[in-house]
Amino acid sequence: MTSLFALVDCNNFYASCERVFNPTLVGQPIVVLSNNDGCVIARSNEAKALGIGMGAPFFEIRELVKAHGVHVFSSNYELYGDMSRRVTLILSEYTPHLEIYSIDESFLDLSNFLHVDLEQHARAIWERVPRATGIPVAVGVAPTKTLAKIANRLAKKGTGTLVLRDREQIEQALRATAVADVWGVGRQYARKLAGYGVQTAYDLSCATDSFVKKHLTIVGLRTVKELRGESCLDLELAPPPKQNICTSRSFGEPLTELTDIEEALAAHTVRCASKLRKQNSCAFSFTVFLETSRFTCPTQHYHQSRTVKLEVPSSSELVLVAKALEALRAIYRPGFRYKKTGIIVSGLVPANQVQESLFSANTRERDNSLMQTLDGLREKFGHGIVKYAVQGTSHKWKIKSENLSPCYTTRLEDLIKAY
DNA sequence: TCTGGGGTCCTAGGACCC
């Protein structure tokens, strides 16, 4: 069967979300910052035009921001998540088979649409999504996911939609695409490839299989086959359960005291355990890490981690918080200015396949029903409603979010008021 | 002074076993 994919990608997604409920921002430069207001993770076209780079540390562009009146936002994932849901809802009208690839991108299976006018179909999506949600998109259509990515990228630079079907169209698109802009080719590979004279996506598609496998592993070979039009990546309709779950944050300011760090790690662990239960998994092991900033003094960068194996896989906060704090105390050394801690749970197994141990069965049952109650409470009243004493009240670790916009679509008190 | 958070997959190398 001939495959055909559309990639629909929201333009400057976070910046566009901020604009939907604040139309005075249309035409204005906008940047959205990472957690802790650390660096730039989204830019409007006007901000890009000012030369503000992706990932730029905020302190480096502060002058530029001031000089050009750039509007600055802390990231508001509650708002972006809800806007993403709305976009996806519209897209699902256009195909029964949809893969939500990320918060701002979806692949649509169009292999049943081979005989419709694809340009028109793409155009319809391109018009409808912003009309329904306020979010502008670009639509790229091609026989493989990797080519659809390229089509999308070129669509963004052009009229918003691009269909790549016949050989000549595809070759032309590959010639117009730098190898670094191919999905699956990052900075390291791009540099390596440049050393062999491979500059464009077209060059890469012409490389021999053995060359590609040697330098880019079999993952890279799959990418190259996709560039040649051979579909190797199927749509993932239901996301597979995660194999690891990580919860971590940088602190708002460096911390030196163990008790302050314990508060942070306890909070992360509670979050992590609740993600674990949400996908009905239990963890066999977890890793706790603690580190200083990689930037301020690279030679004295302290990074330690400790991995703990559990006797019985668990998703209980009572178990995980207690053991995570033990691990933290083991790797904590006084005298450092710490910047970040976190927990990664791994060795995940489905909760209903956990082997009961003779000695722990009683507490497990008790924990399970307690966790159910907690999850219910948090669902109803918000995540902060129930806390452990060790999470404390000082919150010295809390992130900076100095330019947060309202949660227009998910909180009653943030509804837009019209006078 | 100030630099995100959350994932996946592959490979190489060592330990261990037969």
Add this chain to the structure above:
DNA sequence: TCTGGGGTCCTAGGACCC
């Protein structure tokens, strides 16, 4: 005393993605 190869499992590190 010296001598072998193949398989599996685990981990660390490195690449990638958004």
